[in-house]
Amino acid sequence: MLLPTRMAVLNHVNKVGKASVNEVMSVLKPFYGKEKQFNEKMYLDHLMALEANGLVSLDKYNLDANNDLVLTYSITEDGRGAVEKYVPKEYQV
Amino acid sequence: MSNEKSIIQNQVGIVTADDKMKAVSKKFRFAGISNGLISGLTYGIYSTLVIVASGYDPLISAAGLLAAPFVCSGLNDFFAGLWLLIYNWKQGRLKELGRTLNTKPGKMLVIGFLLGGPIANGAYLVGLAMAGAYAIPISATCSLFGSLFAWIFLKQRPTKRVVGGMVLCVMGAIIINFVKPEGAPNFTLGIICALIAALAWGLEGVFSSFGGAMIDTDVAVNLRELISGVVTLLLIIVFGGAFPLFRETLAVVTPVMWLAISGLSAAVSFLSWYKANSMVGCAIGMSLNVTYAFWGVLFCVMFLGQALTPTIVIGSIIIVCGAILVTMNPLDLLKKGEA
Numbered sequence: 498m499l500l501p502t503r504m505a506v507l508n509h510v511n512k513v514g515k516a517s518v519n520e521v522m523s524v525l526k527p528f529y530g531k532e533k534q535f536n537e538k539m540y541l542d543h544l545m546a547l548e549a550n551g552l553v554s555l556d557k558y559n560l561d562a563n564n565d566l567v568l569t570y571s572i573t574e575d576g577r578g579a580v581e582k583y584v585p586k587e588y589q590v
Numbered sequence: 591m592s593n594e595k596s597i598i599q600n601q602v603g604i605v606t607a608d609d610k611m612k613a614v615s616k617k618f619r620f621a622g623i624s625n626g627l628i629s630g631l632t633y634g635i636y637s638t639l640v641i642v643a644s645g646y647d648p649l650i651s652a653a654g655l656l657a658a659p660f661v662c663s664g665l666n667d668f669f670a671g672l673w674l675l676i677y678n679w680k681q682g683r684l685k686e687l688g689r690t691l692n693t694k695p696g697k698m699l700v701i702g703f704l705l706g707g708p709i710a711n712g713a714y715l716v717g718l719a720m721a722g723a724y725a726i727p728i729s730a731t732c733s734l735f736g737s738l739f740a741w742i743f744l745k746q747r748p749t750k751r752v753v754g755g756m757v758l759c760v761m762g763a764i765i766i767n768f769v770k771p772e773g774a775p776n777f778t779l780g781i782i783c784a785l786i787a788a789l790a791w792g793l794e795g796v797f798s799s800f801g802g803a804m805i806d807t808d809v810a811v812n813l814r815e816l817i818s819g820v821v822t823l824l825l826i827i828v829f830g831g832a833f834p835l836f837r838e839t840l841a842v843v844t845p846v847m848w849l850a851i852s853g854l855s856a857a858v859s860f861l862s863w864y865k866a867n868s869m870v871g872c873a874i875g876m877s878l879n880v881t882y883a884f885w886g887v888l889f890c891v892m893f894l895g896q897a898l899t900p901t902i903v904i905g906s907i908i909i910v911c912g913a914i915l916v917t918m919n920p921l922d923l924l925k926k927g928e929a
Contacts, residue, residue, distance in 0.1 A: 533682020583801035
Protein backbone atom coordinates (compact mmCIF):
# COMPACT_ATOMS: atom_id res chain seq x y z
CA MET A 498 0.00 0.00 0.00
CA LEU A 499 1.18 3.53 -0.74
CA LEU A 500 2.08 5.98 2.02
CA PRO A 501 -0.44 8.72 2.82
CA THR A 502 0.39 11.63 0.49
CA ARG A 503 1.62 14.10 3.11
CA MET A 504 3.92 11.45 4.58
CA ALA A 505 5.18 10.58 1.08
CA VAL A 506 5.93 14.27 0.43
CA LEU A 507 7.95 14.53 3.67
CA ASN A 508 9.66 11.22 2.93
CA HIS A 509 10.76 12.48 -0.50
CA VAL A 510 12.11 15.79 0.84
CA ASN A 511 14.04 13.78 3.43
CA LYS A 512 15.50 11.53 0.72
CA VAL A 513 16.80 14.37 -1.43
CA GLY A 514 17.42 16.99 1.29
CA LYS A 515 15.62 19.79 -0.54
CA ALA A 516 12.96 19.94 -3.26
CA SER A 517 10.45 22.29 -4.87
CA VAL A 518 6.73 21.57 -5.12
CA ASN A 519 7.07 20.62 -8.80
CA GLU A 520 10.06 18.36 -8.14
CA VAL A 521 8.13 16.53 -5.43
CA MET A 522 5.14 16.16 -7.76
CA SER A 523 7.17 14.83 -10.68
CA VAL A 524 8.78 12.14 -8.49
CA LEU A 525 5.46 11.09 -6.93
CA LYS A 526 3.53 11.25 -10.22
CA PRO A 527 4.00 7.56 -11.17
CA PHE A 528 2.38 6.55 -7.87
CA TYR A 529 -0.22 9.24 -7.15
CA GLY A 530 -0.56 10.95 -10.55
CA LYS A 531 -3.93 9.43 -11.48
CA GLU A 532 -5.66 10.63 -8.33
CA LYS A 533 -7.90 13.70 -8.28
CA GLN A 534 -5.98 15.03 -5.28
CA PHE A 535 -2.79 15.19 -7.38
CA ASN A 536 -2.66 18.93 -8.03
CA GLU A 537 -0.29 21.77 -7.23
CA LYS A 538 -2.56 23.47 -4.72
CA MET A 539 -2.85 20.30 -2.64
CA TYR A 540 0.90 19.61 -2.73
CA LEU A 541 1.74 23.20 -1.80
CA ASP A 542 -0.70 22.84 1.12
CA HIS A 543 1.10 19.65 2.23
CA LEU A 544 4.49 21.37 2.18
CA MET A 545 3.25 24.52 3.90
CA ALA A 546 1.52 22.46 6.60
CA LEU A 547 4.70 20.40 7.08
CA GLU A 548 6.57 23.72 7.36
CA ALA A 549 4.09 25.05 9.96
CA ASN A 550 4.76 21.90 11.98
CA GLY A 551 8.53 22.39 11.74
CA LEU A 552 9.18 19.22 9.70
CA VAL A 553 10.48 21.11 6.64
CA SER A 554 11.67 24.68 6.22
CA LEU A 555 11.45 27.07 3.29
CA ASP A 556 14.90 27.04 1.73
CA LYS A 557 14.44 29.58 -1.07
CA TYR A 558 11.90 31.07 -3.44
CA ASN A 559 12.23 32.53 -6.90
CA LEU A 560 10.27 33.10 -10.10
CA ASP A 561 10.55 30.65 -13.00
CA ALA A 562 10.46 31.49 -16.74
CA ASN A 563 6.65 31.74 -16.61
CA ASN A 564 6.85 34.22 -13.75
CA ASP A 565 5.41 31.60 -11.40
CA LEU A 566 6.66 31.35 -7.84
CA VAL A 567 8.90 28.34 -7.16
CA LEU A 568 9.15 27.34 -3.50
CA THR A 569 11.96 25.04 -2.41
CA TYR A 570 11.78 23.31 0.94
CA SER A 571 14.50 21.52 2.89
CA ILE A 572 14.19 18.87 5.57
CA THR A 573 14.68 19.91 9.21
CA GLU A 574 16.16 17.90 12.10
CA ASP A 575 12.64 17.25 13.40
CA GLY A 576 11.48 16.19 9.95
CA ARG A 577 14.39 13.77 9.55
CA GLY A 578 13.72 12.37 13.04
CA ALA A 579 10.00 11.93 12.27
CA VAL A 580 10.73 10.10 8.99
CA GLU A 581 13.29 7.78 10.63
CA LYS A 582 10.89 7.03 13.48
CA TYR A 583 7.56 6.68 11.72
CA VAL A 584 8.05 5.95 8.00
CA PRO A 585 8.54 2.21 7.39
CA LYS A 586 12.15 1.46 6.42
CA GLU A 587 11.24 0.03 3.00
CA TYR A 588 9.87 3.44 1.92
CA GLN A 589 12.88 5.39 3.17
CA VAL A 590 15.36 3.93 0.62
CA MET B 591 -0.89 35.48 -23.00
CA SER B 592 1.49 34.74 -20.14
CA ASN B 593 4.26 36.60 -22.02
CA GLU B 594 2.07 39.67 -22.37
CA LYS B 595 1.26 39.45 -18.71
CA SER B 596 4.88 39.21 -17.62
CA ILE B 597 5.87 42.13 -19.87
CA ILE B 598 3.16 44.29 -18.35
CA GLN B 599 4.19 43.22 -14.89
CA ASN B 600 7.88 43.88 -15.56
CA GLN B 601 7.10 47.31 -16.99
CA VAL B 602 5.12 48.24 -13.93
CA GLY B 603 7.85 46.56 -11.90
CA ILE B 604 5.71 45.46 -9.01
CA VAL B 605 5.57 41.68 -9.19
CA THR B 606 8.77 40.25 -7.74
CA ALA B 607 9.42 36.90 -6.11
CA ASP B 608 9.28 38.71 -2.76
CA ASP B 609 5.82 40.11 -3.55
CA LYS B 610 4.50 36.74 -4.62
CA MET B 611 6.02 35.03 -1.60
CA LYS B 612 4.51 37.61 0.74
CA ALA B 613 1.12 37.11 -0.92
CA VAL B 614 1.32 33.31 -0.57
CA SER B 615 2.39 33.52 3.10
CA LYS B 616 -0.25 36.11 3.90
CA LYS B 617 -2.94 34.00 2.22
CA PHE B 618 -1.83 30.89 4.12
CA ARG B 619 -1.79 32.71 7.47
CA PHE B 620 -5.14 34.40 6.79
CA ALA B 621 -6.65 31.01 5.88
CA GLY B 622 -5.21 29.54 9.10
CA ILE B 623 -6.65 32.26 11.32
CA SER B 624 -10.02 32.18 9.50
CA ASN B 625 -10.16 28.42 9.98
CA GLY B 626 -9.47 28.86 13.71
CA LEU B 627 -12.29 31.39 14.07
CA ILE B 628 -14.72 29.30 12.01
CA SER B 629 -13.89 26.25 14.14
CA GLY B 630 -14.86 28.17 17.30
CA LEU B 631 -18.11 29.50 15.81
CA THR B 632 -19.23 26.15 14.37
CA TYR B 633 -18.35 24.32 17.60
CA GLY B 634 -20.64 26.75 19.42
CA ILE B 635 -23.38 26.01 16.85
CA TYR B 636 -22.82 22.24 17.21
CA SER B 637 -23.02 22.45 21.03
CA THR B 638 -26.30 24.39 20.85
CA LEU B 639 -27.90 22.17 18.18
CA VAL B 640 -27.18 19.01 20.15
CA ILE B 641 -29.05 20.52 23.11
CA VAL B 642 -31.93 21.29 20.69
CA ALA B 643 -31.94 17.69 19.35
CA SER B 644 -31.93 16.17 22.82
CA GLY B 645 -35.00 18.24 23.71
CA TYR B 646 -37.22 16.07 21.48
CA ASP B 647 -38.91 12.77 22.32
CA PRO B 648 -37.79 10.01 22.72
CA LEU B 649 -34.43 11.47 23.75
CA ILE B 650 -35.76 13.90 26.38
CA SER B 651 -37.79 11.24 28.17
CA ALA B 652 -35.18 8.47 27.91
CA ALA B 653 -34.46 6.58 31.12
CA GLY B 654 -30.96 6.72 32.59
CA LEU B 655 -28.39 9.50 32.53
CA LEU B 656 -26.15 8.20 29.77
CA ALA B 657 -28.35 6.66 27.08
CA ALA B 658 -29.72 9.82 25.40
CA PRO B 659 -26.46 11.85 25.39
CA PHE B 660 -24.54 8.86 24.01
CA VAL B 661 -27.11 8.17 21.28
CA CYS B 662 -26.89 11.90 20.40
CA SER B 663 -23.10 11.86 20.49
CA GLY B 664 -22.87 8.70 18.37
CA LEU B 665 -25.35 9.90 15.76
CA ASN B 666 -23.79 13.38 15.64
CA ASP B 667 -20.28 12.00 15.11
CA PHE B 668 -21.49 9.41 12.60
CA PHE B 669 -23.26 12.12 10.59
CA ALA B 670 -20.14 14.30 10.82
CA GLY B 671 -18.10 11.34 9.53
CA LEU B 672 -20.50 10.92 6.59
CA TRP B 673 -20.34 14.65 5.71
CA LEU B 674 -16.55 14.44 5.80
CA LEU B 675 -16.57 11.31 3.62
CA ILE B 676 -18.52 13.30 1.01
CA TYR B 677 -16.02 16.17 1.35
CA ASN B 678 -12.97 13.92 0.97
CA TRP B 679 -14.59 12.04 -1.90
CA LYS B 680 -15.10 15.37 -3.71
CA GLN B 681 -11.42 16.17 -3.08
CA GLY B 682 -10.36 12.76 -4.43
CA ARG B 683 -8.88 11.71 -1.12
CA LEU B 684 -10.87 8.63 -0.08
CA LYS B 685 -7.89 6.28 -0.58
CA GLU B 686 -5.95 8.31 1.98
CA LEU B 687 -8.17 6.94 4.79
CA GLY B 688 -6.90 3.37 4.42
CA ARG B 689 -3.33 4.51 3.77
CA THR B 690 -3.36 6.58 6.97
CA LEU B 691 -4.73 3.75 9.11
CA ASN B 692 -1.90 1.59 7.79
CA THR B 693 0.80 3.83 9.36
CA LYS B 694 2.07 4.04 12.94
CA PRO B 695 1.12 7.73 13.38
CA GLY B 696 -2.34 6.82 12.01
CA LYS B 697 -2.75 4.04 14.59
CA MET B 698 -1.63 6.35 17.42
CA LEU B 699 -4.18 8.91 16.24
CA VAL B 700 -6.91 6.25 16.40
CA ILE B 701 -6.14 5.61 20.10
CA GLY B 702 -6.47 9.36 20.62
CA PHE B 703 -9.75 9.38 18.64
CA LEU B 704 -11.22 6.75 20.94
CA LEU B 705 -10.41 8.97 23.92
CA GLY B 706 -11.53 12.19 22.26
CA GLY B 707 -14.56 10.63 20.55
CA PRO B 708 -16.67 8.18 22.54
CA ILE B 709 -15.25 9.16 25.93
CA ALA B 710 -14.81 12.94 25.65
CA ASN B 711 -17.70 13.73 23.29
CA GLY B 712 -20.00 11.42 25.25
CA ALA B 713 -19.00 12.98 28.57
CA TYR B 714 -19.35 16.48 27.07
CA LEU B 715 -22.91 15.79 25.92
CA VAL B 716 -23.82 14.19 29.28
CA GLY B 717 -22.40 17.37 30.84
CA LEU B 718 -24.48 19.57 28.50
CA ALA B 719 -27.62 17.55 29.32
CA MET B 720 -27.06 17.93 33.06
CA ALA B 721 -25.51 21.35 33.47
CA GLY B 722 -26.67 23.14 30.30
CA ALA B 723 -24.47 25.89 28.88
CA TYR B 724 -22.35 25.83 32.06
CA ALA B 725 -20.63 22.70 30.75
CA ILE B 726 -19.35 24.51 27.64
CA PRO B 727 -16.70 26.80 29.20
CA ILE B 728 -15.71 24.05 31.67
CA SER B 729 -14.81 21.78 28.75
CA ALA B 730 -12.58 24.56 27.42
CA THR B 731 -10.11 23.69 30.19
CA CYS B 732 -8.88 20.93 27.85
CA SER B 733 -5.84 23.07 26.98
CA LEU B 734 -4.94 22.98 30.68
CA PHE B 735 -5.02 19.17 30.63
CA GLY B 736 -3.17 19.11 27.31
CA SER B 737 -0.27 21.05 28.84
CA LEU B 738 -0.41 18.98 32.00
CA PHE B 739 -0.16 15.68 30.10
CA ALA B 740 2.56 17.06 27.84
CA TRP B 741 4.45 17.82 31.07
CA ILE B 742 3.88 14.36 32.54
CA PHE B 743 4.27 12.16 29.45
CA LEU B 744 6.31 14.20 26.99
CA LYS B 745 8.50 15.94 29.58
CA GLN B 746 7.56 19.34 28.13
CA ARG B 747 7.98 21.60 31.15
CA PRO B 748 5.37 24.38 31.26
CA THR B 749 6.57 27.96 31.51
CA LYS B 750 5.35 30.41 34.16
CA ARG B 751 2.92 31.82 31.57
CA VAL B 752 1.40 28.36 30.98
CA VAL B 753 1.08 27.72 34.73
CA GLY B 754 -0.57 31.15 35.09
CA GLY B 755 -3.05 30.21 32.36
CA MET B 756 -3.77 26.89 34.09
CA VAL B 757 -4.54 28.69 37.35
CA LEU B 758 -6.90 31.04 35.48
CA CYS B 759 -8.73 28.06 33.92
CA VAL B 760 -9.25 26.48 37.33
CA MET B 761 -10.39 29.80 38.82
CA GLY B 762 -12.90 30.29 35.99
CA ALA B 763 -14.25 26.76 36.50
CA ILE B 764 -14.67 27.42 40.23
CA ILE B 765 -16.49 30.70 39.57
CA ILE B 766 -18.90 29.01 37.12
CA ASN B 767 -19.63 26.40 39.77
CA PHE B 768 -20.07 28.99 42.51
CA VAL B 769 -23.79 29.54 42.03
CA LYS B 770 -25.74 26.51 40.90
CA PRO B 771 -28.64 27.33 38.57
CA GLU B 772 -32.12 26.46 39.80
CA GLY B 773 -33.80 23.33 38.47
CA ALA B 774 -30.63 21.41 37.60
CA PRO B 775 -30.43 18.58 40.16
CA ASN B 776 -27.38 16.94 38.57
CA PHE B 777 -25.50 20.19 38.00
CA THR B 778 -22.25 19.22 39.76
CA LEU B 779 -22.25 15.80 38.08
CA GLY B 780 -22.67 17.59 34.74
CA ILE B 781 -19.68 19.82 35.49
CA ILE B 782 -17.62 16.74 36.44
CA CYS B 783 -18.58 15.13 33.11
CA ALA B 784 -17.45 18.28 31.26
CA LEU B 785 -14.14 18.02 33.15
CA ILE B 786 -13.79 14.35 32.13
CA ALA B 787 -14.32 15.50 28.53
CA ALA B 788 -11.62 18.16 28.89
CA LEU B 789 -9.25 15.60 30.41
CA ALA B 790 -9.81 13.08 27.60
CA TRP B 791 -9.39 15.78 24.94
CA GLY B 792 -6.14 16.83 26.58
CA LEU B 793 -4.96 13.22 26.44
CA GLU B 794 -6.06 12.93 22.81
CA GLY B 795 -3.59 15.70 21.98
CA VAL B 796 -0.74 13.64 23.43
CA PHE B 797 -1.43 10.79 20.99
CA SER B 798 -1.28 13.18 18.05
CA SER B 799 2.32 13.99 18.96
CA PHE B 800 3.51 10.61 17.67
CA GLY B 801 4.01 11.65 14.07
CA GLY B 802 0.51 13.10 13.70
CA ALA B 803 2.03 16.20 12.06
CA MET B 804 2.81 14.19 8.91
CA ILE B 805 -0.82 13.10 8.49
CA ASP B 806 -3.26 15.13 6.35
CA THR B 807 -5.63 16.75 8.85
CA ASP B 808 -8.67 16.46 6.54
CA VAL B 809 -8.17 12.70 6.51
CA ALA B 810 -7.44 12.49 10.24
CA VAL B 811 -10.65 14.37 11.11
CA ASN B 812 -12.71 12.12 8.84
CA LEU B 813 -11.33 9.03 10.56
CA ARG B 814 -11.90 10.60 13.96
CA GLU B 815 -15.58 11.32 13.41
CA LEU B 816 -16.36 8.00 11.70
CA ILE B 817 -14.54 5.92 14.33
CA SER B 818 -16.03 7.93 17.16
CA GLY B 819 -19.58 7.67 15.77
CA VAL B 820 -19.47 3.95 15.02
CA VAL B 821 -17.75 2.99 18.31
CA THR B 822 -20.06 5.17 20.43
CA LEU B 823 -23.19 3.74 18.80
CA LEU B 824 -21.89 0.16 19.11
CA LEU B 825 -21.02 0.67 22.79
CA ILE B 826 -24.37 2.18 23.73
CA ILE B 827 -26.42 -0.25 21.63
CA VAL B 828 -24.54 -3.47 22.45
CA PHE B 829 -23.46 -2.82 26.04
CA GLY B 830 -25.74 0.03 27.10
CA GLY B 831 -28.99 -1.67 26.02
CA ALA B 832 -30.08 1.49 24.21
CA PHE B 833 -31.14 -0.17 20.95
CA PRO B 834 -34.87 0.61 21.52
CA LEU B 835 -34.00 4.30 22.14
CA PHE B 836 -31.75 4.33 19.03
CA ARG B 837 -34.49 2.77 16.89
CA GLU B 838 -37.18 5.13 18.22
CA THR B 839 -34.93 8.17 17.68
CA LEU B 840 -34.36 7.17 14.05
CA ALA B 841 -38.11 6.66 13.58
CA VAL B 842 -38.82 10.24 14.74
CA VAL B 843 -37.39 12.41 11.98
CA THR B 844 -36.99 15.79 13.76
CA PRO B 845 -34.18 15.02 16.27
CA VAL B 846 -32.30 13.07 13.57
CA MET B 847 -32.55 16.06 11.27
CA TRP B 848 -31.12 18.33 13.98
CA LEU B 849 -28.33 15.82 14.64
CA ALA B 850 -27.51 15.71 10.91
CA ILE B 851 -27.13 19.52 10.98
CA SER B 852 -25.17 19.46 14.26
CA GLY B 853 -22.99 16.77 12.66
CA LEU B 854 -22.35 19.13 9.75
CA SER B 855 -21.35 21.90 12.21
CA ALA B 856 -19.09 19.47 14.09
CA ALA B 857 -17.55 18.33 10.79
CA VAL B 858 -16.79 21.92 9.71
CA SER B 859 -15.53 22.74 13.19
CA PHE B 860 -13.08 19.84 13.50
CA LEU B 861 -11.95 20.18 9.90
CA SER B 862 -11.18 23.87 10.31
CA TRP B 863 -9.68 23.41 13.80
CA TYR B 864 -7.17 20.78 12.67
CA LYS B 865 -6.46 22.84 9.56
CA ALA B 866 -5.83 25.96 11.65
CA ASN B 867 -3.49 24.02 13.94
CA SER B 868 -1.47 22.78 11.00
CA MET B 869 -1.40 26.20 9.31
CA VAL B 870 -0.71 28.67 12.09
CA GLY B 871 0.42 26.27 14.84
CA CYS B 872 -1.45 24.62 17.68
CA ALA B 873 -1.07 27.60 20.01
CA ILE B 874 -2.97 30.09 17.88
CA GLY B 875 -5.30 27.41 16.47
CA MET B 876 -6.41 26.28 19.91
CA SER B 877 -6.74 29.84 21.20
CA LEU B 878 -9.08 30.72 18.34
CA ASN B 879 -11.02 27.47 18.66
CA VAL B 880 -11.62 28.05 22.37
CA THR B 881 -13.79 31.05 21.50
CA TYR B 882 -16.50 28.37 21.14
CA ALA B 883 -17.12 28.84 24.86
CA PHE B 884 -18.32 32.39 24.06
CA TRP B 885 -20.39 31.34 21.04
CA GLY B 886 -21.88 28.32 22.80
CA VAL B 887 -23.00 30.34 25.82
CA LEU B 888 -24.22 33.19 23.57
CA PHE B 889 -26.34 30.88 21.36
CA CYS B 890 -27.78 29.09 24.40
CA VAL B 891 -28.78 32.46 25.90
CA MET B 892 -30.18 33.75 22.58
CA PHE B 893 -32.06 30.69 21.34
CA LEU B 894 -32.57 28.30 24.25
CA GLY B 895 -33.54 30.70 27.02
CA GLN B 896 -30.44 29.94 29.09
CA ALA B 897 -30.26 32.45 31.97
CA LEU B 898 -27.28 34.79 31.73
CA THR B 899 -25.81 35.02 35.23
CA PRO B 900 -22.77 37.05 36.31
CA THR B 901 -20.95 33.85 37.32
CA ILE B 902 -21.24 32.22 33.85
CA VAL B 903 -20.16 35.45 32.10
CA ILE B 904 -17.15 36.13 34.36
CA GLY B 905 -16.20 32.44 34.57
CA SER B 906 -16.35 31.98 30.76
CA ILE B 907 -14.21 35.05 30.12
CA ILE B 908 -11.61 33.92 32.68
CA ILE B 909 -11.47 30.39 31.22
CA VAL B 910 -11.06 31.68 27.67
CA CYS B 911 -8.27 34.05 28.82
CA GLY B 912 -6.64 31.21 30.75
CA ALA B 913 -6.88 28.83 27.79
CA ILE B 914 -5.32 31.45 25.49
CA LEU B 915 -2.52 32.03 28.00
CA VAL B 916 -1.85 28.27 28.24
CA THR B 917 -1.55 27.89 24.48
CA MET B 918 0.26 31.06 23.45
CA ASN B 919 1.94 34.26 24.49
CA PRO B 920 -0.67 36.95 23.68
CA LEU B 921 2.20 39.38 22.96
CA ASP B 922 3.18 37.20 19.98
CA LEU B 923 -0.13 38.05 18.31
CA LEU B 924 0.71 41.75 18.48
CA LYS B 925 4.24 41.18 17.18
CA LYS B 926 3.02 39.04 14.27
CA GLY B 927 0.28 41.54 13.55
CA GLU B 928 2.90 44.24 13.04
CA ALA B 929 5.09 42.11 10.77
